Amino acid sequence: MSEKVLMKGNEALAEAAIMAGCKHYLGYPITPQTEIAAYMSKRLPKIDGGVFLQAESEVAAVNMLIGVASTGKRAMTSSSSPGISLKSEGISYLAGCDLPALIVNVQRGGPGLGGIQPSQSDYFQATRGLGHGDFHLMVLAPASVQEMVDLVFKGFDLAEKYRVPAMILSDGTMGQMMEPVSLDAGVINNYDKSWALTGTKGERKPNIVNSLYLKPEELEVKNMERFERYAQIEKNEVMYEEYKMDDAEICIVAFGVAARVSQNAIDIARQQGIKVGMIRPITLWPFPKDALYEAAKKVKAFISVELNMGQMVEDIQLATKCTREVLLCNRVGGMIPTTENVLDKINEAVKLGGVK
Amino acid sequence: MNKQVLIAGFGGQGILFSGKFLAYEGLIDGKEVSWLPSYGPEMRGGTANCSIIVSDTKIGSPIVDKPDVLIAMNAPSFDKYINAVVSGGQVFVDSSLIEQKVERTDVEAYYIPATKIASDENLPGLANMIILGMMIKKSGIMPYENIEKALNKVVSAKKANLLELNKKALQIGYDY
The missing domain is CATH 3.40.50.920 (Rossmann fold)
Incomplete structure (x- = not known):
């Protein structure tokens, strides 16, 4: 175990994402999660291939996330409650495209602009389907700065294993507090990513990442298949x-x-x-x-x-x-x-x- | 041992910094620690406070609502938190900024004109460390020997010149 350091939850989470191989962060500042973006803006440009991008809006950020995720690379966006609502359309698209990606919500009080102090009032939003259509997210809730680190590895892993978006549902307290934390690398598994858009090089048929199915019988099959994966998640991945x-x-x-x-x-x-x-x-x-x-x-x-x-x-x-x-x-x-x-x-x- | 410390004052007084220093001292001493700041539109001039817990056992809530130790660095913070201190607790008052006296008889009160001393000793902005030096001595919260190690963790290498000033400030408070 590495030496423990004192870190804010937001910063520890950001560092963990980098350690987990996330080289693409797309975001937009909002209290109380801004330290994630600030940390990424300092660290990612120093990493080979690292991209920090402050988008013009949350909507743009989540659509950029879809772009990176469709290439099979690990990518993350983060926000706080009102910003997550703005991202909800894109999150539904991630689910519909069966793309793995990590979304972080450092919750603040709502509804509307609400306040900036800690809250857990996005529980329904996160667990009942964040956006239109039949879908679920993996939702992970850290209760310590150490878990802000550990659940980043878990979130990326489960997202790739099941090809679903995963969310870390945190709150202002967890984001702002400092606790001693060990920045130890978690497991990074190599899941099949033959679906990813990596360029055919003329050697294979093009992959298609898409959530539009105009034939209802096709869309039904897609949704049914996705819920078989959800059933596996419910069977295998419960943590408490x-x-x-x-x-x-x-x-x-x-x-x-x-x-x-x-x-x-x-x-x-x-x-x-x-x-x-x-x-x-x-x-x-x-x-x-x-x-x-x-x-x-x-x-x-x-x-x-x-x-x-x-x-x-x-x-x-x-x-x-x-x-x-x-x-x-x-x-x-x-x-x-x-x-x-x-x-x-x-x-x-x-x-x-x-x-x- | 489980000490719950609340440091409160104006933004810009180094409230969060001194709390971070204290948390690092605890970490170096092998304790469980947590540090939780007030955050939001409370920067320079507004109120700022920070909860620090130093414990032998795993820490539950990081929120300090009943401090064992209160460091008050302005009058509004003194008024707001003086009655929250647990019976038998300790209160440290920057008497150059706070005119009020502790009326409660069930807490130990310590007065130190930290802001005035900082100004007299040419230690700008280090009233926070002066009062903390006194608190470390009177509370016995952790061994004084660790201060250098902890300072090295919280004072960035780029500002190494501030190390000695911080040490001096802590020492003045410790010896007061």
């Missing part, structure tokens, strides 16, 4: 972490910064003898449905801790088939739940009864 779940009677579900606050609350509640634990989804899509379903057999109640109006609640209800109460502990608009907020909700769950 359990915290003090062994004897838990209350289960907190939280990701990103909300999981960090919840960890404090769990430690304090445990000292008071309350059996509470946490399941922290690392992949938000695919959602850790099975883990929650199993947990529902043991715990009396769930608490969803989120920086939004409760968008993950229904995923928990679906996963647990509504067999347990799901309470919500939330702050919105750029506010972050405090440890006390979470403790209060834990005590409310205790009062529901059935919890020792």
Whole structure:
């Protein structure tokens, strides 16, 4: 393991992308993710073949991303909430073209221009299909600066393995905070890229990257095939972490910064003898449905801790088939739940009864 | 050990820098650390604050809402955070910029005219390090011997001339 350095989450993520072989960054500045673009603008021009491009808009940036991705090269764009909305058309095209690429959303409060403080209010947007048409993104949610690094490698890898766009759904806290981080290279697999537009050199038939299918029976086949890949992803790629779940009677579900606050609350509640634990989804899509379903057999109640109006609640209800109460502990608009907020909700769950 | 530190003042006072220095000191000392700045339209002249946690164990929330140690470098920050400090905590006040006194009796209060000293000693912009030197001594948060290593991490090679000035500032605060 390399020596640990203190880095901002945004900068660590950018460095990880370079280490993962991403030589093309297309972006546009917006708080609180601008450090990604700033870091790339310093580093990429010094790398052989490196391209940093600040596009004229988010829409242009995502279309340039489609261009690079169609050549089979690793490429990334990043933005924060309003900018991601602008990119959504292009993200749908990436999915329709079956192109691997990494999109980073360092979330801020919304809707509209909203604010610039941390938020998780793009959960629905990220997990329900970011754009028109039937499709999913891989959605990875880091809860530490180290995961901002590790999930970049994972995101590129899964995107190429399944030929899908992947998103890192972060938030302003993760982007702005500094923590010690090991910049160790992750695995870079060599997946088949015979589909890529690399020039035929007169030796093969041209490849076509396209999302337009005017014959409905062709488009149906395309979409069906894509969902077979999604089924594989749901089967093989779910990631989550359990915290003090062994004897838990209350289960907190939280990701990103909300999981960090919840960890404090769990430690304090445990000292008071309350059996509470946490399941922290690392992949938000695919959602850790099975883990929650199993947990529902043991715990009396769930608490969803989120920086939004409760968008993950229904995923928990679906996963647990509504067999347990799901309470919500939330702050919105750029506010972050405090440890006390979470403790209060834990005590409310205790009062529901059935919890020792 | 788990120390939660909040440094607060105006943008431009080096609030974030001194916090970063403290975090690096912790890292060099083998501790878990986190550093979280206020960010946004809070640059020079606006308010700035930064949460630093130094801990023996893995850190949960990086947000410090109940500091063990508060460094206040302007009056609005003092007013905003003085009641957030935990009982038994420590408060460090730049008394050249803050007229108020700590009325709470359940916290330890330390006063140092850091901005005035910085001006008198020809250490422009280093009030942040003077007050931090005092905090390192009074809190025992980490060994003073590490300061040079930590300074080397946060002062860029291009600005090597600032190393000695930062050291001098820390020392003045430490000896105050």
